[in-house]
Amino acid sequence: MSQPRELTFGTAGMRAPIGPAPDQMNVMQITRITAGLAAWLSQTIGQERNSHPHTPHMSLFSQEGPLRVVVGYDARYGSPNFAAAAAEVFAGAGFEVTLLPAPAPTQLIPWLIRSRGLDAGVQITASHNPAGYNGYKVYFSDGRQIHGPDERAIEDAIRLIDDPLQVPRVMVRPTTDQLRRYIDDVVDLIAPPQADLLRVNNERAALKVAYTAMHGVGGRSLTQALQAAGFAQIFPVPAQHYPDPLFPTVSFPNPEEPGATDLLLETAREYDADIMIALDPDADRCAVGYRRPDGSHVMLRGDDLGPLLAIRLAPRIEATKRPVVATSEVSSRLLSHIANDRGWDYRETCTGFKHLIRAADETSGTLAFAYEEAIGTAPAPDLVGDKDGIATALFACDWAAELKAQGLTFADELNSLYKRYGRFRGTQIAVRSSDPHGLIVALRSHTPDTLAGVPVTAEKLHCSEGVLFEGYGVRALARTSGTENKAKFYLEVHQPWEAENTEELLDQLKADVERLVERL
Numbered sequence: 001m002s003q004p005r006e007l008t009f010g011t012a013g014m015r016a017p018i019g020p021a022p023d024q025m026n027v028m029q030i031t032r033i034t035a036g037l038a039a040w041l042s043q044t045i046g047q048e049r050n051s052h053p054h055t056p057h058m059s060l061f062s063q064e065g066p067l068r069v070v071v072g073y074d075a076r077y078g079s080p081n082f083a084a085a086a087a088e089v090f091a092g093a094g095f096e097v098t099l100l101p102a103p104a105p106t107q108l109i110p111w112l113i114r115s116r117g118l119d120a121g122v123q124i125t126a127s128h129n130p131a132g133y134n135g136y137k138v139y140f141s142d143g144r145q146i147h148g149p150d151e152r153a154i155e156d157a158i159r160l161i162d163d164p165l166q167v168p169r170v171m172v173r174p175t176t177d178q179l180r181r182y183i184d185d186v187v188d189l190i191a192p193p194q195a196d197l198l199r200v201n202n203e204r205a206a207l208k209v210a211y212t213a214m215h216g217v218g219g220r221s222l223t224q225a226l227q228a229a230g231f232a233q234i235f236p237v238p239a240q241h242y243p244d245p246l247f248p249t250v251s252f253p254n255p256e257e258p259g260a261t262d263l264l265l266e267t268a269r270e271y272d273a274d275i276m277i278a279l280d281p282d283a284d285r286c287a288v289g290y291r292r293p294d295g296s297h298v299m300l301r302g303d304d305l306g307p308l309l310a311i312r313l314a315p316r317i318e319a320t321k322r323p324v325v326a327t328s329e330v331s332s333r334l335l336s337h338i339a340n341d342r343g344w345d346y347r348e349t350c351t352g353f354k355h356l357i358r359a360a361d362e363t364s365g366t367l368a369f370a371y372e373e374a375i376g377t378a379p380a381p382d383l384v385g386d387k388d389g390i391a392t393a394l395f396a397c398d399w400a401a402e403l404k405a406q407g408l409t410f411a412d413e414l415n416s417l418y419k420r421y422g423r424f425r426g427t428q429i430a431v432r433s434s435d436p437h438g439l440i441v442a443l444r445s446h447t448p449d450t451l452a453g454v455p456v457t458a459e460k461l462h463c464s465e466g467v468l469f470e471g472y473g474v475r476a477l478a479r480t481s482g483t484e485n486k487a488k489f490y491l492e493v494h495q496p497w498e499a500e501n502t503e504e505l506l507d508q509l510k511a512d513v514e515r516l517v518e519r520l
Helices: 027-050 079-092 108-116 149-159 179-188 194-206 218-228 262-271 302-317 334-342 389-405 410-421 436-445 502-519
Strands: 014-017 068-073 096-099 120-124 133-139 208-212 233-236 275-279 286-291 297-299 323-328 345-349 366-372 376-378 423-432 457-460 467-471 474-480 486-495
Touching: 027 079, 027 120, 027 133, 027 149, 068 079, 068 108, 079 096, 079 120, 079 133, 108 120, 108 133, 108 179, 179 218, 179 389, 194 389, 208 218, 208 262, 218 233, 218 275, 218 389, 233 262, 262 275, 262 286, 262 297, 275 297, 275 389, 286 302, 286 389, 286 410, 302 323, 302 334, 302 366, 302 376, 302 389, 302 410, 323 334, 334 345, 334 410, 389 410, 410 423, 423 502, 436 467, 436 474, 436 486, 436 502, 474 502, 486 502
Parallel strands: 068 096, 068 120, 208 233, 208 275, 323 345, 323 366
Antiparallel strands: 014 133, 120 133, 275 286, 286 297, 366 376, 423 486, 457 467, 467 474, 474 486
16 A cells, blocks of 8 residues: 655645645645744754854853744635634744735735734745645745755654644634835835825826736735825725636636636726736735727736836836846746846846845845746835735836826837837646656656757756757746646747747647647
């Protein structure tokens, strides 16, 4: 009889179906994970404190007091109980615990860690996974997700927890609501100078915003943020505004999925909205759409929104420093062309914001902006060391209001980029499989000579066991998902602005890749 699969850290924390088994999410699993994490934190941060040059003999709980952690959660099944269990295990291990009182956006955790100088944080969330899933995301004292060797060390510590029932637990009283302070900070990001206040307020009051929380935790947060920032005409999707762990109106609670934004588009048409905002269930990712000149509405791809926001946000620090802009290996190459042209420091990382947010450090520049194609954006890395859907929505609405006052839309800005750097168009193919790793291995053994009629070469990805096929103007990248049982294929074509066959070439590339997968 095979042993149950151990949960490990993927692209963004641990995720698994909710259930009683040892490899599923349940209170015993949360207890084991938290006990292992608490032991690792005590050892790691205790060593750092004890090695402080000014206090060589200081013990873990002496002058600086106990380690301090925050625990939050989303609105999925089990999340409140899982969060309470995690908080009680931390308290039983001697930690000072801040337990949030209600479901809240994931980015509230890294924001609280930085604003309060906490030692770590945990968010109970499965982000955009199906309704039957839940997860466990860990942030360290720098407000960024743990990564690399730290993940492996925590997994080792978890394996040492033999019996979760023997782990000490102490009851924790939830704290007061912290959402308002976070909203104040993100609204300040788009606060205009006093000299421009009247003009900007008029522009924002004229903008019509349709938005959806996708049955997640972002409805209240985004409503309050938009109102505080002066956007007067805001129209939520009523059927998706309040938390519902069943996600009844979508087959898959991910704004990227086909059909997921249908109700948002309907609401936008009903109110003739200028801009659409779709948050994922834990509100750390944000998709944006806009109204075309003919009155129709369309959602931007993540690889459209990312480069657009980069040209808006990266120049904020150009006057004093060379901005670092980052994206992942699976994202569009458009940002690299923009950065090269504008003199920015371009960085490319492995998939996942635990890597992207570390694209720069104190000795190698200042991270001004980071994004990945899966509608994840870090518009203010100095405030939140992770992607932030609420802040992204505010920046997008601020810019949309300014453009509307000039008779422009995001389409005009995107076309300006294409005219200068060529047309980039992309799409994805997701292949669900019980063995996605085996699918990628087979693909590497059956590499094609051409794709879309273009000779291609194959190379192994730096960050995973995936493979990249690339030729002139054609790119196809394949890797296993870090959060789901599927293989993902990222396709992109790059043509001169005048080229009329861009979409046709992309369709041909997609058809060739689909035929390739069918033969494996």
